[in-house]
Structures are given as structure tokens and as C-alpha cells.
Amino acid sequence: MTTTVITGANKGLGFETARRLIELGHTVYAGSRDARRGEEAAKALGARPLLIDVTDDRSVAAAAEAVRKEAGAVDVLVNNAGVAGPALPTEELTAADLQQVYDTNVFGAVRTVRTFLPLLQAANSPAIVNVSSGLGSLAVNADPAAHASIVPAWIPLLAYNSSKAALNMLTVLYAQQYPGIRVNAVDPGFTATDLNGHQGTQSAEEGAAVIVATATAGPHGPTGTFLGAHAPIPW
Ligand SMILES: NC(=O)c1ccc[n+]([C@@H]2O[C@H](COP(=O)([O-])OP(=O)(O)OC[C@H]3O[C@@H](n4cnc5c(N)ncnc54)[C@H](OP(=O)(O)O)[C@@H]3O)[C@@H](O)[C@H]2O)c1
Numbered sequence: 001m002t003t004t005v006i007t008g009a010n011k012g013l014g015f016e017t018a019r020r021l022i023e024l025g026h027t028v029y030a031g032s033r034d035a036r037r038g039e040e041a042a043k044a045l046g047a048r049p050l051l052i053d054v055t056d057d058r059s060v061a062a063a064a065e066a067v068r069k070e071a072g073a074v075d076v077l078v079n080n081a082g083v084a085g086p087a088l089p090t091e092e093l094t095a096a097d098l099q100q101v102y103d104t105n106v107f108g109a110v111r112t113v114r115t116f117l118p119l120l121q122a123a124n125s126p127a128i129v130n131v132s133s134g135l136g137s138l139a140v141n142a143d144p145a146a147h148a149s150i151v152p153a154w155i156p157l158l159a160y161n162s163s164k165a166a167l168n169m170l171t172v173l174y175a176q177q178y179p180g181i182r183v184n185a186v187d188p189g190f191t192a193t194d195l196n197g198h199q200g201t202q203s204a205e206e207g208a209a210v211i212v213a214t215a216t217a218g219p220h221g222p223t224g225t226f227l228g229a230h231a232p233i234p235w
Contacts (some may be wrong), residue, residue: 003027004078005078029049029067052081055108073119074116076129078211079109085097098163102163130171135154137234151187167185191204
């Protein structure tokens, strides 16, 4: 039995990832920061509801304790919860705006990894999937020619892009420091979800494919990589 925890699974890519992993036989803890939305999603999915707000230490600790009591170990942690941040021009964005985005997209992953670490280390072949974005690639952001070829919907979002770059760095360092855990970042691609007002050009099913593939890569799967739908993304 594979036990998988997904943060932000009440909708969008997290929900679709949960749906696919349940189809593949995983026991999925579908994370939600809102109890009612979480219960509804878990019921629709056949998942176990997990109340978890990744910006709140106590919420993350309570979630890990609930999973520890029921399952004892976590095989796969999908750090999927994410926010886009305010759609403001760069000159109007404050440090507080960035802090709010980082609190979910960066510090949320740190809180969750740190708190779930003992449960991951209790599994035979644990994995962490960080749901990043091509918008977090320094290589892509620094090279206008790469925008069109690698991230066609590239947009210079100061808070979001930099938060995903930080998540990528966390991925590299966690992969090095926890050799017993496969840690990878993935880019789902531009997907129609609430995050972008459903402007994305692909479906949640298409976007979730790389998350599912990385979550199910098994003990011989890669670690310390940044994977897109069809190819690795340059850091
Ligand atoms: N859509 C794209 O084109 C795209 C592309 C690349 C990467 N991504 C990444 O994919 C991930 C999922 O995004 P999505 O497109 O599926 O967006 P979405 O539909 O808006 O889903 C985001 C999920 O994260 C949850 N969340 C937000 N803040 C949270 C917090 N503090 N604690 C726990 N959960 C929280 C949301 O919960 P609520 O319902 O309570 O708000 C929701 O369940 C994000 O990390 C995003 O950056 C998306």
C-alpha cells in the first residue's frame, strides 16, 4: 500500500493528481486548508481528508500527527499547495506581498517537509514532489529566447516566479541532503485552474501527468531533477 499526502488537493492540479493516484491504488490524504472544501473533495475522490494550512506550523504538525496515527509512514509527499499572488506591476509589489506568496509557495514546503520528514523516513522508498513552475526557472527567465521554446506563457511575475525559483533551490538541497528520499521539482505546464482564472491552455488531467509520473517513478526514479511534461526543464 502506498500512502500519499497531497497539499492543496481540494481543487485544480492537486485534486486531479489525487484522483489519478487513487485510480492507481494509492491511499491518498487529500490536503485542504478549509475543512468543508476538504471533506467535499475527499468524498468525491474516495480520499482521506487532511486539514492542512501550509502557512501554519500548528496546522501542519496536527496533519502529520493525524497521518502518523493512521498510517505510520508516508511514501509520497506532494507539495502542491500554491498561490499566484497579487497581479500588480512590479513597482507596486511590496515586500509584504512577496512574503505572503513565499509563506505558501516556499516556507509552506519547508514546514511540510520538515514536519513530515520522520514519516517519510519511516517509508521504504520515499519521495517528495515539489510542484514548481517553468516560471521559476532562472535559465528561462534570464533568456528571452527560452521563453517561447520552454515556457510559452512566460510572464515576469516578481513574487510567483521568484518563489518557484526558491522552491527549486530547496529541491536541489533536499535531494542532496536526504539521499534516502527522491526529491524532484515538476512543472505541470500552463493549466486551466483557479490559479490563473482558467486561462491555462491545457486541462488539469494533462497538467497532473508529470506530477503523477514523478510520484510513481518508484525506487529507481530520479532525484534532484526538474521535470516538465516532455523533458527536463533547465534550472
Ligand atoms: N495552473 C498552472 O498553470 C500551474 C503551472 C505551473 C505550476 N502550478 C502550480 O501547481 C500548484 C497547484 O496549482 P493549481 O493551478 O491547481 O491552482 P489552484 O486550483 O488555485 O489550487 C491551489 C491549491 O492550493 C491550495 N492552497 C493555497 N494556499 C494554501 C495554504 N496556505 N495551505 C494549504 N493549501 C493551500 C488551494 O486551497 P484553497 O482552495 O483553499 O485556496 C488549492 O487547493 C501550485 O503550486 C501552482 O503554483 C500551476
